[in-house]
Amino acid sequence: MNTDGAPGTVAVLAGAERARFLQRCRAIVGDAGVLTAGADCAPFLTDWRGRFTGLALAVLRPASTTEVAELVKLCVQFRVPIVPQGGRTGLVLGSVPDASGAAVVLSLARLNRIRRVDPVNRAMTVDAGCILHDVQQAAAASGCLFPLSLAAEGSCSIGGNLSTNAGGTAVLRYGNARELCLGLEVVTAQGDVWDGLRALRKDNTGYDLRDLFIGAEGTLGIITGAVLKLFPRPKGALTALVALDSPAAAATLLLLAQDACGAALTGFELMSHYCLDLVHQHFPALARPIERACPYYVLLEVSSSESDAHAGQLIEQTLAAALSDHACHDAVVASSLAQAKGLWDLREHIPLAQARQGKNIKHDISLPVSTIASFIAATDAALARQFPGCQVVCFGHLGDGNLHYNVAAPAGQSDERFLDQQDAINAIVYAGVEQYQGSISAEHGIGALKREALTHHKSAIELALMRSIKTALDPLNLMNPGKVL
Structure with a gap:
């Protein structure tokens, strides 16, 4: 990303050409779908942490995949760079424009339909602008589970989750966003629509195009829809907080928990004592379940396909093994949903406490x-x-x-x-x-913040292959330029 105002190889549209471009945009998405006033654009230009604010020619808000495709074709015609944007919760400057003012921000917030839920095939098809929490709720309403869970799930979007290959707290059991996606709908850098919305677990028909776009941070095309995997809802779950001497003890506890619980172990979160001190300093109403101060803590969750009682047995086996192995000092097991939420609140409030500090x-x-x-x-x-x-x-x-x-x-x-x-x-x-x-x-992800660091931590061959893919799919370099590479 150019943060010095230099537009690079793309000139900022001005005068009559700018007016013609914006007029054509309004013809596609309507007046309400094109924002140019400073106050209207401002929320789309600053990153979540408030560390950088860019400039944009306009903020475009399409309401369908067709409108996204038409806007991309128009941007190709006028050589206008595009910054795709989801819920704006990223941390690496991946979804905000640079300081040149040459690019448009293309917000996917209005693409927010749950298109289909298929509980028999354990799959659901959604727009990329759907909020993660809404997807979780739609899955639950059909008796299923969509397990991706993040601190920002109330505002992050599925398109952003896939573009960054988001992880979260349930990766141990269910995998990250890549593993939770069966198919994609993508608008290419030329404005074509690739319909890859196939709800198949097996499709061995050549290159896996889906995996190219997942994790690409909008640099190869714009994800507009996705088929997501669903899972059976657990019939029981228990959460425990364990006090430990060190990260080494936490690694030992992890092995014991995996041996005792197998695939039922769905969460295993490490937290230092300083993390919890920050949480209690800034959120004193949150419970302090273990009074004795220890250097580290682990929050572990076990989900059972049988019952709460079975989940409890698995946790008891884990903690008994840990105590006999001297891997932990103390532990608290939640006895209710409210207590479990209280334990998870400690973990989820760490980033909020950091921000306040x-x-x-x-x-x-x-x-x-x-x-x-x-x-x-x-x-x-x-x-x-x-x-x-x-x-x-x-x-x-x-x-x-x-x-x-x-x-x-x-x-x-x-x-x-x-x-x-x-x-x-x-x-x-x-x-x-x-x-x-x-x-x-x-x-x-990498975004603009880690772009320079990437050059020191990827081999020359890896970087050359990545650039070859970028050049092949986006030869004009209009898709989120300055990010990743």
Whole structure:
């Protein structure tokens, strides 16, 4: 992304040409579907964390796949870059325009229909602009489960989830967004509509085009619809919070839980003591279920196809094994839905507590589970040596190796001064990621924020192959330019 106002190879439309372009846009989506006034466009131009605000020629709000396709064809004709946008909850500047003002933002918010629910085939077809929570509710109304679950599920959209290959808290059992998608509908960079909305578990007919667009962050085309996998709703579920000495003890507990519970283990979240301290500082009404302070905690969830009693037996077996193995100090098992929600509230409020505490430098990384404890110990120590007093907010989906390893300013240091050190802090964290054979992005994507870092953590061959795909599918580089590559 160009954040210095330079339009790159695309000129900003001006004068009569701009007027003609906007007039043609209004002919496609109506006056209400084209926003140009500053106040109307403002919500679409700033990223979720409030760290960057771009400019746009206009915000376009189509209401159908046909309208999306016609708008893309028009943008190709006028050589106008397109920034596809879903729920605007991304963290890597992937869905906001740059500072040039050359691009249009194409919001998919009005594509919000649940097209079909097929409980017999365990599938549902939805528009890309559907809010994740609404999809979950539609699945539940048909007696099924759509298991993707994120802190932002009340505002993030399915198109955004797929474009970033979102993860969430249930990846351990159900997989990330890629595994939860059977088919796609995509508007290509030329304005053609690829109808790949096939609800098939097996379709071995050549290249898997679906997987090209999932995780591509809108750089290859615009996802307008999807067929999603549904699952049977569990008949019982229990949640427990376990106090531990270290991440190594958490890894031991994970193995014990997997041995005892198998596929019934649906959630396994790691949280440092500092994370929960932040939550209780900023949300004092939330319960403190374990009074004894321990360095780390694990929130684990077991779902049963039989009953709550069966889920309880599995958790009891896990905790008994952990206590005999000295892998944990204390544990609390929720005895009601309200108590379970209270435990999950602690986990879900960590990002909110961070935001209230001040700016922080976020890292969404993944590592082999076997190396996470070593990574945390080595990287914590390296940061403490170079940035004395900095606070590490360490939490994440330990079951699938995804760690949110965020660094906050020392007490008394301004956010501005701390953020000036972002490159040096990133270098330490990413060096650890590379040493332990991990990835610099687990579930948030690359966007513009990590584009430069990607060049240092992907091989020349990988980058060349990615550029070849981008050039083949989007030769004019109009699809979300400046993101990923």
